[in-house]
Amino acid sequence: MSIRLQNIAKHFANTQALEPINLDIHEGELVGLLGPSGSGKTTLLRIIAGLESADRSPQPGKILFGDRDVTHVHVRDRRIGFVFQHYALFRHMSVYDNVAFGLTVMPKKRRPSSGDIRARVFRLLEMVQLQHLANRLPAQLSGGQQQRVSLARALAVEPDVLLLDEPFGALDAKVRQDLRRWLRRLHDELNFTSVFVTHDQEEALELSDRVVVMSNGRIEQIDTPDTLYRAPKNRFVFEFLGDVNHLEGRVRNGVLTCGDAHLNVDLSDGDEELLLRPHEVRLAEEPSAECHLPVTVTAISPVGAEVRVELEADWLATPWQATVRHADFERLHMRRGQRLFAHPRQWHRFKEEAKIPEQQTRVA
């Protein structure tokens, strides 16, 4: 079921929670709404659900599920499944009864037979690999297992659309990872349309077919994770999607200078700010003719396949982060207090006043 939002805006008293928004979600897509706290993600999700209504003025908004205009359709008639951050399972009911609940309360005409309900519940419990715990109460399950029950329960009524609000927010990192895989697998097998809210960049980029990046009630960019990361439309998106190092200075005759640091750049004279991701900073024992950026190593933390290094310098207002391969880390005999030279592999620059093109990327 595709979802089309046309001109959806929302204000609460003096707060404009959503500016007028247009958004098309394709049938079978898994879309993440990503943004900082207060950017309007939950409000948008609640409007899609029918738990909140959009403003009617100055222009009324419209919500379409497929060809069906659901703008004024009650939440219970929108064929939606929900999963929330805090597993809203019925505490006094078994896992089985929780999953079956939505089916047992259906009007008689639509309600499946008890045999069909049983078959469907067990199929879903099998899919989330919890069939052996069907008789347990929610309190006897781990947080991750409870959230898998919530997923199965939401899917039992065969919704056209699954809406998830920070579904894994209360869980630890490893369990979150597992649940993302569950959701992706269920989504692909059962072929519904999903929209989920998260403020976790990694979660949005890993799970979504497309990500909607929001700030201040506006959509900043809608794109695939890959495009978002490689071609952010503006500085907000670039900064929100990962760690960023800043290099501020003044350019004269093709050289950007900042204290005793300097870097050759192909830019006209004036004040500039360049941005670099941690993996775009190479470290070496020597400067080069094009680049003299002396730094001191102040912290070292090995994380997985790479080593994360913190760098400070008089010419830097805030420390830089660099990610270094273990082989380079060993080759440079890296240690705290060591003096090295940073070499940008690539840098980015956004000009807020000049709308197009906003981003320039240079390979150094």
Ligand SMILES: Nc1ncnc2c1ncn2[C@@H]1O[C@H](COP(=O)(O)OP(=O)(O)OP(=O)(O)O)[C@@H](O)[C@H]1O
């Ligand atoms: N019921 C309400 N009454 C008044 N203001 C509200 C209400 N719900 C949301 N807001 C305001 O609308 C704006 C958007 O809130 P919303 O909850 O949609 O943001 P969010 O991106 O989901 O944030 P978070 O990640 O913190 O949940 C915020 O400024 C918030 O304070």
